[in-house]
Amino acid sequence: MSELPQFKAEFFKALAHPLRIRIIDELRGGEIGVNDLCVRLRVEQSSVSQQLGLLRSRNIVVGRKEGQNVYYSIRDKTIFRLLDVAKEIFNNHLVGVQDMLSELESSSDVRR
Amino acid sequence: MSELPQFKAEFFKALAHPLRIRIIDELRGGEIGVNDLCVRLRVEQSSVSQQLGLLRSRNIVVGRKEGQNVYYSIRDKTIFRLLDVAKEIFNNHLVGVQDMLSELESSSDVRR
DNA sequence: CTATTATATTCAAATATATTAATATAATAA
């Protein structure tokens, strides 16, 4: 039997953290240094490094050391596509909610 | 600031479980009953129901009761696309591993 | 060498999730 479900689950687990998502989003524009990341995200250095470490261990991100700075980038940009599809799913859900709301409105004849 | 990262993280968390991934994959062919799911996945009923419950609570899946059976289906098929993109990412990684292996081989001159 | 700056790691406590077995509910059949 395929191991793929197991791998996929672990991969999604790596993405299942708000700060990690935010970090990945920041990397859309290309390589960025740790310090910059901390400033932009307004998160303390130790937390950012921790999550970068996790992403690194899952091969989602790669660091390049230059002097005393480390610049990170996404290893496989397909991940951005993944996040975009996730956003699309949310948009669909939001539409669903709006539909529900307007149905409620019209059925109770409150409007106008 | 956007709440999207938080939502996305929770969504990915819902997908971050091998059995839940397998369940979703089974739903690609359309609606399927709980019992069928248990048989196909060779997992006991209680575990399947538990994970279905989780997926239901996250609006990923929806159940339709007919007699004593409950048939589940995916609420938004965009999720299949998400899983496909995830698979693509794995394929990329596997290629990367193969590259690594062949580099090792050639650098140590063990081959042929 | 010492101090400073950038980044990473570790640790303990809190919280969350997974697992397994047991039990509950609900529909139907006898």
Next chain:
DNA sequence: TTATTATATTAATATATTTGAATATAATAG
């Protein structure tokens, strides 16, 4: 009603993850 079948929920325990503070490392400046 009682028994049976299908599904869902609960509870106990085990395991994993998150968080924040402290500390470690590594590069460079003085």
